[in-house]
Amino acid sequence: MRNRWEEIVKDTRRLILDIVIAVLAFGAVIALLFAISSYREVYADSYSVDSYYYYMEEGNYPRLVELYYGERDRQEPKDGEKKEFYAVARYYEAASYYKMYQENGDTERAKEQAEKMEAARQEMGTLSGEAENICRQLEIQAP
Amino acid sequence: MKCKFCGGNLSLEDEYCPHCGVVNEQARKHIQDMRRYAGDYEHTKKEVYKTARRHTRTTVQVVTAVLLLAVSLLLVAAGSNAYSISRSVEEGRARRNAGEYTAYIEQCLREGDFMEVQAFCQEHHIWGYDEPYDRYLPAIRACQDYGWVYVSVLEAAYPGEYGQEAEEYAERVAECLEYFYEDLATERYEFYETIDWDVNAGALEEMEENIRFLLTTYLGVSREDADSLKDLSSARRAVLIEEAMLDAQ
Numbered sequence: 001m002r003n004r005w006e007e008i009v010k011d012t013r014r015l016i017l018d019i020v021i022a023v024l025a026f027g028a029v030i031a032l033l034f035a036i037s038s039y040r041e042v043y044a045d046s047y048s049v050d051s052y053y054y055y056m057e058e059g060n061y062p063r064l065v066e067l068y069y070g071e072r073d074r075q076e077p078k079d080g081e082k083k084e085f086y087a088v089a090r091y092y093e094a095a096s097y098y099k100m101y102q103e104n105g106d107t108e109r110a111k112e113q114a115e116k117m118e119a120a121r122q123e124m125g126t127l128s129g130e131a132e133n134i135c136r137q138l139e140i141q142a143p
Numbered sequence: 144m145k146c147k148f149c150g151g152n153l154s155l156e157d158e159y160c161p162h163c164g165v166v167n168e169q170a171r172k173h174i175q176d177m178r179r180y181a182g183d184y185e186h187t188k189k190e191v192y193k194t195a196r197r198h199t200r201t202t203v204q205v206v207t208a209v210l211l212l213a214v215s216l217l218l219v220a221a222g223s224n225a226y227s228i229s230r231s232v233e234e235g236r237a238r239r240n241a242g243e244y245t246a247y248i249e250q251c252l253r254e255g256d257f258m259e260v261q262a263f264c265q266e267h268h269i270w271g272y273d274e275p276y277d278r279y280l281p282a283i284r285a286c287q288d289y290g291w292v293y294v295s296v297l298e299a300a301y302p303g304e305y306g307q308e309a310e311e312y313a314e315r316v317a318e319c320l321e322y323f324y325e326d327l328a329t330e331r332y333e334f335y336e337t338i339d340w341d342v343n344a345g346a347l348e349e350m351e352e353n354i355r356f357l358l359t360t361y362l363g364v365s366r367e368d369a370d371s372l373k374d375l376s377s378a379r380r381a382v383l384i385e386e387a388m389l390d391a392q
Contacts, residue, residue: 013201014200014201014204017201017204017205017208018204020208021204021207021208021211024208024211024212024215025211027211027215028211028214028215028218030215031214031215031216031218031219031222032218034218034219034222035218035219035221035222035225036222037222038221038222038223038225039222039225039229041225042225042226042229043229058303058305059301059303060298060301060303061297061301062293062294062297062298062301063294063298065258065293065294066290066294069258069259069261069262069290070262072266074262093258096297096361097353099360100353100356100357100360100361101356103356103359103360104356104359104360109255137301
């Protein structure tokens with residue numbers, strides 16, 4: 001009788017330990033997903049194509065420039081679509097400086113920015129139409 | 144031993160005399176004892192195995208539970224400190240690649256690519272206070288605020304369909320200018336002896352000139368007012384910029 005009671009107690013203890021292990025295993029999986037998510041957030045390329053598209057549609061090109069300089073892969077983009085948005089941002093930046101230097105009589109720097117505009121325009125691909133929109137907004141003639 | 148009946152030679156394993164067939168009482172007792180001992184031995188062995196297996200299983204369960212708990216806590220700690228850990232990794236990388244990184248920063252400063260300096264330093268957690276980046280401390284700090292001024296001026300100039308009031312844009316530009324002009328104050332760097340003022344002075348001058356150009360070209364600020372902005376309070380700057388924006392509309 002006593003032996004049988006001891007067996008029951010021991011079996012219950014083993015069952016409880018099995019349940020604890022199952023819960024801890026589930027917790028470890030959740031912790032692993034949390035760690036992966038945290039590191040992906042830190043090392044992410046930061047901005048989605050939708051963000052670029054949204055600002056471009058709004059004509060808010062300065063924000064495109066801001067997004068561009070927040071990207072880790074801005075020098076060598078992995079995504080083909082993003083590469084075109086990066087080119088639009090660079091085109092706008094160069095165009096804004098081009099206008100600025102032109103109006104303040106710094107023709108040498110204006111020429112440098114014109115070259116940057118042309119280089120960026122070559123990479124705008126399907127978004128090359130934005131060059132005209134940018135020039136219209138800035139009220140400049142494309143050099 | 145000898146058989147009590149016929150005197151023949153017997154061993155302890157002979158339960159019966161091989162010569163006359165009489166029962167060997169001594170051997171029988173021995174054999175019975177051996178059988179009993181063997182039975183006790185087997186029973187005890189089984190009990191020992193059973194107990195050991197139970198303890199082994201329990202030990203494995205406890206060790207597994209402790210390991211899972213430790214791994215979970217480690218993963219949660221690593222995830223919670225992801226930014227700090229990545230910052231330490233990047234700072235270590237910046238120390239190891241200091242030659243390459245400083246050359247790139249200096250090249251960008253000389254070419255007037257100030258927003259690239261801001262982005263590069265932010266990405267690699269270079270704040271300009273550690274060697275050898277402290278050579279470029281004033282320029283690195285100014286680049287960080289230069290980008291904000293650029294974006295705020297151009298957003299104010301072209302607010303778009305859902306833009307804000309001129310006053311809000313003017314306040315934002317004035318706030319960004321406040322931080323930028325603080326970075327230009329050379330007296331705050333008087334305790335930094337390693338600063339390369341040839342590179343820094345040129346970059347700061349160019350950034351300041353660019354900002355004057357931005358204000359005059361895009362917000363309609365007069366050249367005289369743009370030159371004097373640095374000496375004004377933030378509130379006065381905001382008023383001046385707002386007036387210029389409204390006049391330009």
